Amino acid sequence: MTDRLCRLCAAILLLALSAAAPVRAASLDAGFRAFLEADIWPAAKAEGVSRAVFEAAFRGVSPNTKLPDLVLPGGKDTVAEINFQAEFKSGADYLSERAVAGNVATARKLRSRHGDLLARIEQRYGVPAPIILAIWGRESAFGAAKIPMNAFEVLGTKAYLSRRKAMFRAELIAALKIVADGHLKVSEMKSSWAGALGQPQFMPSKFLKFAVDFDGDGRRDIWNSVPDTLASIANYLQAAGWQRGRDWGFEAEIPASLSCRGEGPDKAFRIADLVDAGASRVAGRKFPQGELSTTGHLLFPAGRFGPAFVATPNFYVIKEYNNSDLYALFVGHLADRIQGAGPLVRQWRKADRLTRGDVYRMQEKLVARGMDVGAVDGLAGFKTRRSIGEAEARLGLPETCWPSKALAGRL
Structure with missing residues (x-):
């Protein structure tokens, strides 16, 4: 009798949940439509977007709740326990x-x-x-990748529901301007899951600022034109501060006497001084003579558990394109390989497996101790790595500048 009652209760609950799902979806869609009309339409109109373009952009569009980093109505604003973005995962895999x-x-x-x-x-x-x-x-993938998502569905959903609403609201309005200015039709606005467009994967606001017509046909076509695509990438980097004639960085041996807490774009050193302090390029190579009198930055993308680098300011220009150390490192290393360089010399060593949620909670504890981790987002950026190194030093742990179970336990 008890088993039958349990099964009956479970069936009733399942039916109730099934009936409630369409109601929640309808409520979410109604809220989305109200948001578009009350917030997005007036802002788009002020930017010169016609009502016809606005209606075409959102015809048949509903919130896509399968996208990452959303905060649904009534939900808590917390980071995902698992990180799905490749640029912030394992360096050994990414490179x-x-x-x-x-x-x-x-x-x-x-x-x-x-x-x-x-x-x-x-x-x-x-x-x-x-x-x-x-x-x-x-x-x-040099223009071969499929980019199938509806940009207005992605950007509209994220402007309404994401953890970074203000950013995606601005990108959504910029996407509407792209259509209004005649660059593409609504049906051609295909994006990644983050709303990035075309072969260079520009966010819409970056398209409006940096896309160029290099083939002279009167259109800034980063979807089909190789000249426009490549020149737009270069224009973006030049505007971000690329220093002509300088490299991006060099794989290096960084002795323990040069603390991993010294990394970051806000800590600059004369490369000659780093050499005097014991830093050297891997495999016995020398730093270019012209670089010795210029400034460089220590880089430990996996703390002491991976390769180390002396980066130039151009490394951080690449990060303006995608704010990930691994992304910028991949780009710089691939550029070196195109010119004949070999693989990275030092290996990525095995470290503790911690989730993004684990790192998020570690960041909260570091902040509570007065340390600067940058954004509390579950990602081990350079400020988090430095603060980890500081905490390790305070607690008498080996200085690794990388999240570990040992440090989590002590915190």
Whole structure:
């Protein structure tokens, strides 16, 4: 009798949940429509977007609750326990030889095919061809990647429900302007799950600022035109501060006497001084003579558990394109490989497996102790890594500058 009652209760509960789901979806859609009319339409209209474009953009569009980093009505604003964005996962996976080598072969062929074009772009913008090719390969597999999502569904959902509503609201209005200005039709506005557009994967506001017409056909076409795509990437990096004639960085041996707490774009050193303090390039290579008197930055993308680098300011320009150390490192390393360099010398060592939620809770505890971790977001950026190193030093633990179970336990 008890089993039958339990099964009956379970069936009733399942029916109730099934009946409630359409009600919640309808309520969510109604709220979304109200948000579009009350907030997005007036802002878009003020930017010159017509009512016809606005209605076409959102015809048949509903919130896509399968997108990551959403906060549904009534839900708590917390980070996901598991991180699904590749740029913030394992360096060993992201920069594996398999991931890099295929890009190298393709990039070399494309460098030969588009040599004259790349030379003209480099002459105009000062950004080396290998860097441009590396970003093209990372962002869209040199234009071969499928980008199938409806940009207005993605951006509309995130403007309404994401943890970064203000940012995506601005991007949604910029996407409407792209159509209103005649660059694309609504049906052609396809994006990634984050709302990025075209072969260079520009967010809509970046398209409006940095996309260029390099083939002279009167359109800034980063979807189909190779000249426009490559020149737009270069224009973006030049505007972000690319220093003509400088490298992005160098894999290096950094002795323990140079603390991993010294990394970051806000801590600059003369490269000659780093050499005097014991830093050296791997495999016995020398730093270029012209770099010794310039400034560099220590970089420990996995703390003491991975390769170390002396980065130039250009490394942080690449991060303006995608704010991930691993992304910028992939681009720089791939550019080196295109020019004939070999694989990274030092290996990514095994570290404790912690979830994004684990790192988030560690950041909260570090902040409570007065340390600067940057954003409390569950991602081990350079400020979090430095604060971990500081906490390790205070607690008498080996200085690794990387999240560990040992530190979590002590905190």
